[in-house]
Amino acid sequence: MIEIHELTKRYGDHLAVDHVTFSARPGRVTGFLGPNGAGKSTSLRILAGLTPATSGTASVLGRRYADLPNPGLEIGVLLDASAQHAGRTGREVLRVAAETMGLPRARVAEMLDLVSLTEQEAGRRVRDYSLGMRQRLGLATALLGDPAVLVLDEPANGLDPAGIRWMRDLLRDHARRGGTVLLSSHLLHEIEVIADDIVVIGHGRVVAQGTKEELLHDDRTLVRAPEVGALAVALTAAGWTVERVDPADPTAGLRTDASLATTGQVALAAGLPLLELRAADGAGLEEMFLQLTADTQREAAA
Amino acid sequence: MTTLTTSPSAAAAAPGGTPSAYADRAAPAPIPFARLLKVELRKMFDTRSGLWLMASIGILAALASAAVVLWAPDDQVTYETFAAAVGFPMAVLLPVIAVLSVTSEWSQRNGLTTFTLVPHRGRVITAKAAGALVVAVAGMLVAAAVGVVGNLVGSALNGTDAIWDVSVSDFTAIVLANVLGVFLGFMLGAVLRSSPAALVGYLVISFVLVPLTMTLAAAQQWFADIQPWVDWNFTQSQLFEGLPTDGEYWAQLGVTTTVWLLLPLTWGLWRLVRAEVK
Structure with missing residues (x-):
């Protein structure tokens, strides 16, 4: 169980994490979704006691992280697989x-x-590891103490498709x-396939959270047709609201x-004639996520 | 930006009836300090750089002994010569171990793991300090032992009686000097938190500053007068000449060590426990 309450982190006049509140519950996989720079990693670092929060609280199994007597046995943390002494062998890191x-x-x-x-890979130094191998080593470190809680930042990075599948399982x-x-x-897809609960974060704020079913649920209809313009006109004339899924396409x-x-x-x-006619499930979440990502990219370009 | 519904009602129970393997676990026992000390000592030597540092200390000690046996004039084949020859590489390299022990957590970023496994940086740093102390003392004992072997071999080759001219108080003073040297490295590591910066700082203090202050003291009487009170290198190096007995010296050592080691170390540690680990 992880509980994050009103967590805020300010760097100068930039709010990296802005009153974030959510919890990750036992028996469920909680996906923490957001574009790069949305405040995910900062939130997780605060949770693990590596970054001091400006305000708000984070707890693991009902206690502050710093109050866990032997954290490795209760919570496995993998924040950055590359953060290892390059001169140590994989086995030595685990030892x-x-x-x-x-x-x-x-x-x-x-x-x-x-x-x-x-055996041979474990005897090599971490500097010679691929990102995928570092990710596996990091996961091994997190799982070492058989902890009840796992916190992983972008664990799929660097894994090949088989590795991603393995990690999901x-x-x-x-x-x-x-x-x-x-x-x-x-990556929205990455979270969709594994998470039971989803927390979406953008610009440091939680913009949506709930079970996957709730967030993906969409009452609207998605329709594709060769003559999209004509169909839009017909639907509008019948009194329905219509919008293009992608104005450019x-x-x-x-x-x-x-x-x-x-x-x-x-x-x-x-x-x-129609090409496709189905419920628009997931479209709302995707739309919102694309919007968040586009905002972030504009800021980066500016 | 659209905001979808937030649903606190989603806080339903875990999926139907699966017994949790993790429920009702007792809280684990706290990590004892002795274990942290063991881990930090291990981390000083289990990397490639740590291994080479240790190896080079051993190799240099052996080479220095051999050089004394081969080239020192017969009347200088005494224990003191061996101890000095062996002790010098130690005195130079042991602080480097202390530097890297602190800085690698940041420069190599393994602090991310270290400080999530032990979320009390003060304890980790104390374990590192204790580890550095253990290494400094153990290193001196090794140097003393190598010196014994060298002295026995050297005097046997010369056909003379081995001369044991290092007293217990001399040895104590040398150990103390090295412990202080190691804490110089430790202080630089804690203040700078970067391996290259701290190593450069160490080299500057130990090898650039010393000739400069020596020249200054030779040229300017006023500096020569106050040097024992302001120059830490100067006061620390006196210890290699034997254990001073006058109180004024210890006051000078106390003042310079407080100003140049303890105060910056305190400041560095204050920042270190608050710094972000990225």
Whole structure:
């Protein structure tokens, strides 16, 4: 269980994290979604006690992070897989962590096995690791103490498709056994496929949160047709609101508040063929996320 | 920007009836300090740079002994010569270990792991300080032992009796000097939190500043008069000449160490425990 309450971090006159409140519950995977620079990593660093908050609180299993007597056994944290001493071998990184937590040496071999790092790879220095291998090593460090809570910042970065699939299964399994998983990503799809609950953050603020079903639910209809313009006119004439999914791309189709059946009837009456007709589920979230991302990119370009 | 509905009602129970493997776990025992000390000592030597530092201290100590055996005039083949020859590389390199022990958490960024596993930076830093102290004392004992071997071999080759001219108080003074040297490195690490910056700072203080202040003292009487009270390098280096007995010296050592080591160290640690770890 992770509870974040009114968390705020100010750098000069820039609010990196702005009164963020959410929780990640046991038995569920919580996705922390936002464009790059939205405040995800800062929030997670504050949670792990690495960055002091300006105001607000964050707790893990009901306690402040700093009050956890042996954090590695209760919460596994992977914030940046590249943040390792480059001159240490992968195995030594795990041994140091295991020794700090007071775990037997055998646990290191188990973890190497779990994340599929071979004996030979484990003996190499981290400077020679690919990002994917570092990510696996970081995950092994996080899982070492068999913690109830996992916090992972962009864990899919650098993993190949098989690796991403493997990690997804691992995290789902952790939640299924009653663990709490909080992971961040700047990719909507990544979060959609794994998360039970989603927290969307942009410009330091939580802009949406809820279960995946709630957030993806959309009553509107999505329709694609060769003659999008004519269909839009017909729907508008029938009294429905219509908008282009992507103003720049007519083949992306239209979203309308008319029902599936009504949309079909309007098209039939107008004599317009259809390419696709379905519920617009997920469109709202995608729209909002694209909007957030576009805002961020404009700021970066400015 | 659109805002979708926020739903506190989503706080439903975990999926139907799956027993949690993580419920009702007892809180783990706190991490004892001795374990942190062990871990920090290990981290000083388990990297490539740490390994080479240790190896080079050993190699230099052996080379220095060999050089004394081969080239020192017979009447100088005494324990003091060996101890000095072996002790010099130690005195130079041990502070580097202390520097890297602190700075690598930032420069190599492994502080991200260290400080999430132990969210009390004061404890971690104290363990590093204790570790540096252990290394400084152990290093001197090793140097003393290598010196013993060198002295025995050297005098046997010369066919003379081995001369043991380093007293316990001399040795104590040398250990103290090295401990102070290690804390110079520790202070620079804590204040600068960057390996290159702290190493350069160490080299400047130990090798650039010393000839400068020596020249200044030779040229300017006023500086020569106050030097024992303001020049830490000067007061610390007196310890290599034996354990001073007069109270004024200890007052000078206390003043210079407080001003040049303790105050910056305190300031550095104050900032270090508050700094962001990225």
